[in-house]
Amino acid sequence: MTFLHKELATGRWYTLSLAEQLGxxxxxxxxxxRQKDKDEKMFQQAVERALELFDLTLSDPRxxxxxxxxxxxxxxxxxAVYGGALYKSSLNDLVRYFDNFAFAxxx
Numbered sequence: 001m002t003f004l005h006k007e008l009a010t011g012r013w014y015t016l017s018l019a020e021q022l023g024x025x026x027x028x029x030x031x032x033x034r035q036k037d038k039d040e041k042m043f044q045q046a047v048e049r050a051l052e053l054f055d056l057t058l059s060d061p062r063x064x065x066x067x068x069x070x071x072x073x074x075x076x077x078x079x080a081v082y083g084g085a086l087y088k089s090s091l092n093d094l095v096r097y098f099d100n101f102a103f104a105x106x107x
Contacts, residue, residue, distance in 0.1 A: 026098025033091035
């Protein structure tokens, strides 16, 4: 499998706390929200990077009890990417959600 985040995928991702991981996912969600309806290529790249980070987090054995929550966040993100029909979600709402993890990770 080819990773976009090569350094993170080789092990560094698994040294980050859950708040740090979700904060990093939030950075990609933010990038996607900034490019939506502006630059389709950059938007798709940010979406792919976010999904990769979601998948790395889901594969982290430390979060066994939190996988359902992370998987649901991934599902809501996908819904927002495709228009928000199922959950009425938006990328801007998700940016605010993930910002909380970035703030917590900085503490």
